[in-house]
Amino acid sequence: MKMIQCVSCFKQLCVGGGHQDKDFCPMHVHPEVFDDAEKVYAEDSETRLMAKNAAIMESRGYIVWPRLKDIIEFSKSMKYNKIAVLFCPDLWREAKKTCTILSENGFTVVSRVCGIGKSNPQPPDEFMSEVNEFSPDIVINAGLCVPFEAQVLKLSKALVTTFIARDKKLNNAPALAVYTSDKWRDWAKEVYRDKLGLK
């Protein structure tokens, strides 16, 4: 069976309240899921509050605030106090600075280095039960590798948000893999050709 694919959609009518009658559009294929989602928003007060505060935070700092400021303001609006920062030993410098900025903004910050790569390595479940015992309100992922992130974040009792997506080759900016690809360059050529009026 074909999966839902918003990649194939170029009209994006859902932004205005409509949808496409094609077999890739999720609003056409699974309309019943959205009723379930609305039920979740109605019943789960935390999710509803998160949706509200995230929309407000987006509006307050649109295109101006960096992501760390977003995290700080979002945690403040949700009245979170305890923050746990999980990081990779390759990003020790970045994690230190992140913790400094967070604690300057009035949070109780705790940080834990990843267990993989230690001389006595730590499996994901042990690592996360250690973090859960501190009972943080929000867990910030400041650069964990893909395998560890996939296994660890599922076990967290608190909410999780990402600050840095670790990328060893592209210096923690994984989006550059897209922007330096051949496909993107070809698109950029087309766009500039139109904008500059070239042939």
Next chain:
Amino acid sequence: MPCASCQSRTCFTGSGEMPAECPERHREKFKSQKSTNGFVEYAAKIRGKEIRRLDELVEYADFMGYKKIGLAACIGLHDELRVISGFLQNAGFEVGSVMCKTGSLKKKSVGVPTRYRMTSETGYSVGVIACNPVAQALLLNKEKTDINCIIGLCVGHDSSFMKHSRAPVVTLIAKDRSNGHNPASILYNFYGDNFFSRRPNPQGAFKYNSKYIKPIDVLRLIRNKMRS
């Protein structure tokens, strides 16, 4: 657990004295008997490799035997989603993707006040439709994906996506609107320091705030338009 401010780093070097508050001293308390099926050794191998995050994801999916990958993307990253989806399909996975505005949930219905709805406080258009991370997670649950990837979801939305997703979640691109999706960059430079250490002058900040646009600004805009 103040690992970030640790100086000795005994757990990695294997030499020297552990600090007094080092969590390594209480490791036995959390010992679990679950076997990890060689995951720890595998992750240690991946961690040291100098590869891109996309390749890391592909290698991990191969290791775990995953076939279906779900992508949850922001509407502003549609082009990036196209590139990544094509890359993963070429690598031999079944890829499904959902955008964040799916379901056309109204911002009014989740209780967002009017002044935050159509235009942002910084003066840009943000629309009246809210992002719907819960529907994204439920849709990908319905498609029975093995692993879900986040492509640029905002701060609150990614945590509620992770909360409702059944499959493990990985962030491929962390969104940062002001720094071109490179959130770590503010930690390295002078202006990042300034952003957090100094308060902006309100007189200057008013210019970027739609609430404080004065009639003279509108007149100036019209005059500039007539000149050009």
